[in-house]
Amino acid sequence: MESSQGRKHLFDLKIPLGSLLGFYGILLLFYGLFGPASVYKKSFNLNVDLIWGILMLVIGSSFLAASYFGRSVKK
Amino acid sequence: MTPVISMNFIDYTILAAYVIITIAVGYALKKYMITSEDFFLSGRSLPSWITSLAFLSANLGALEVIGMVANSAKYGILTVHFYWIGAIPAMIFLGIFMMPFYYGSRVRSVPEYLKLRYNEATRGLNALSFAIMTLLMSGISMYAMALLFELMLGWTLTSSILLSAIVVLIYVFFGGLSSSIYNEVIQFFLIWLGLLPVVYIGLHAVGGFEGLVQRIPPSFLHAWQHMGSATDNPMGVDWMGVVLGLGFVLSFGYWTTDFLVVQRAMASENLAAARRTPLIASFPKMLVPIIVVIPGLLAVALLPQFKVATGALGQGGATPDYNSALILMFAHYLPNGILGLAITGLLASFMSGMAGNVTAFNTVWTYDIYGSYIKRNMPDNHYLKMGKYATIFGVLFSIGTAYIVRSFPNLMDYMQLIFTFFNAPLFATFLLGMFWKKATPWGGFFGLLSGILAAAFHYFVLYRPGIIHYPSEMAANFYQAWWAWCTDFVVTIVVSFFTAKKEEAALTGLVYGLTPKPHSGETLFRKPEFWAIVSLVIMVVLNIIFW
Structure with a gap:
């Protein structure tokens, strides 16, 4: 296999990606928990913000965790 | 005009967070941009999961998303042809057969390959047409996007154009291709997470897939069953047009020779990763219909204005504005919060599409035009600076184009049409260049030139005046691509018999048979061939399921 020629020089994309998705999740x-319930008329009373918030929080924190543990393994 | 959608503070917070993180990522990458290769090719250092998601996202621009939802509302499941037969074989071909030449020869751009394989004239023809088209395209999509945001949120054209242009300028200026790629990966997640709720709520509203099937016309439900004759399906294309025009010429022309996508694979850390890039990307690519085709079908099932036109082909009734299908789905079914996420996904995919154009432009401009014809052999730092200036120039030129198109809206369709003249034949030039060592430099040049002219001839002399008829505009487009490709292919071969060949030594690494076979990675899961087969099998199965 050809040797990797680039320096491993960029910072880990999982950090900004995980932070952004995690922030959206919390938001x-x-x-979903404290906002007005009337907005969910559109979505047939499904509180999609709550459901999606949890999902995005999970995805975001998995990226952050992957970045954190990936680095400590290398050390 | 009142906007279709009203966003509240939570939606704006989501949008603002995206803009901030985007600029922050670009700024943080600034200190890594030391050489011109860092700026134009990310120092060839990125892992394949990043390059493959960027490879896919570069093509998943906002206009593409809006346009494909519109196609789905208009033609139904037939739209999957753009994602399966019209993409997967070409992506696999790029990864397995072509990437060893692109990456292995260490060229820095697609036109540079043409220079090494053929001659300076072929490179010049391709570099110039690509550079100009890329900027015009970026201007056109900027205008179209600004129109959409005006309709959707009531923003003025100037404020959307300036917002997107400034953000893209900042992050590409600082971080070059790396910024662009990182933002494409972020966009990939935002567009999926932003559009899936529409699918989810929409399916809930129609009563699941069974409910959906009952509410749309039967011809909307099959990908191939109605393709026997062009008059039987809403798209007005027969299976041969789809296979030859879309599946072969247009798709291979785009995925394997358009520098915008190929550049993402070239940024990979090594040859095996570069080859895996389009192969890994092919898996999410096959799934994209979930977020574009289903919303289109849901629009037909749920929104009364799209029901009108779904009768038999060509029946009367007001033609709905299909391009607003996705926006109207947002407006009807997304509550605030999720709404902001969906809009942010659209804005992200628009910005990353524009950044993709700008990075492809600045690379081709700097390496293939400036560095080849204007100032050769300057120190590397000079080209790095030129890349940054080209970024500013590229963005300004796009803004200019956006305002020109605003004054002459007809220009938009016209320009998009001209682009197809250049794209279709190029794949013949590459195919012969990479796999037939007897193709000569001038064979390549005249083949490419005559392919472009053939497309123009077909359109202006034969199709427009009505000498040739096609059942639909799309069929005309597919067959035009096919004939342009054939012309290029034949002319390249014929001219090659009468002109001087290149020495074989000069073609090492550029042509099949004169290039050592690449090792394909140590374990099965790292072998590109393994992923190619899996991907192909899944594509065939999907086509059978939705036959």
Whole structure:
């Protein structure tokens, strides 16, 4: 296999990606819990913000965890 | 005009967070941009999961998403042809057969390959047409996007154009291709997470898949069953047009020779990763219909204005504005919160599409035009600076194009049409260049030129005046691509018999048979061939399921 020629020089994309998705998760979660219920008329009374907030929080924190543990393994 | 959608503070917070993180990522990458290869090719250092998601996202621009939802509302499941037969074989071909030449020869751009394989003239023809088209395209999509945001949120054209242009300029200026790629990966997640709720709520509204099937016309439900004759299906294309025009010429022309996508694979950390890039990307690519085709079908099932036109082909009734299908689905079914996420996904896919154009432009401009014809052999730092200036120039030129198109809206369709003249034949030039060592430099040049002219001839002399008829505009487009490809292919071969060949030594690494076979990675799961077969099998199965 050809040797990797580039320096491993860029920072880990999982950090900004995980932070952004995690932030959205928290935001939607709180809005789903404490925001007005009337907005969910559109979605047939499904509190999609809450559901999606939890999902995004899980995805975001998995990226952050993968980045954290990936680095400590290398060390 | 009142906007279709009203966003509240939570939606705007989501949008703002995206803009901030985007600029922050670009700024944080600034210190890594030391050489021109860092700026234009990410120092060839990225792992394949990142390059493959970027490879896919570069093609999943906002206009593409809007347009494909519109196609789905208009033609139904037939739209999957753009994602399966119209993409997967070409992506696999790129990864398995072509990437060893692109990556292995260490060229920095697609036109540079043409220079090494053929001659300076072939490179010049391709570099110039690509550079100009890329900027015009970026301007066109900027205008179209600004129109959409005006309709959707009531933003003025100038404010959307300036917002997107400034953000893209900042992050590409600082981080070059790496910024662009990182943002494409972020966009990939945002567009999926932003559009899936529409699918979820929409399916809930129609009563699941069974409910959906009952509410749409039967011809919307099959990908191949109605393709026997062009008059039997809403798209007005027969299976041969789809297979030859879309599946072969257009799709291979785009996926294997368009520098915008190929550049993402070239940024990979090694040859095996570069080959895996399009192969890994083919899996999510096959799933994209979930977020574009299903919303289109849901629009037909749920929104009364799209029901009108779904009778038999060509029946009367007001033609609905299909391009608004996705936006109207957002407006009807997404509550605030999720709504902001969906809009942010659209904005992200628009910005990353534009950044993709700008990065492809600045690379081709700097390496293939400036560095080859204007100032050769300057120190590397000079080209790095030129890349940054080209970024500014590219963005300004796109803004200019957006305003020109605004004054002459007809120009938009016209320009998009001209682009197809350049794209279709190029694949013949590459195919012969990579797999037939007897193709000569001038064979390549005249083949490409005559392919472009053949497309123009077909359109202006034969199709427009009505000498040739096709059942639909799309069929005309597919067959035009096919004939342009054939012309290029034949002319390249004929001219090659009468002109001087290149020395075989000069073709090492560029042509099949004169290039050592690449090792394909140590374990089964790292072998590109393994992923190619899995991907192909899944594609065939999907086509059978939705036959």
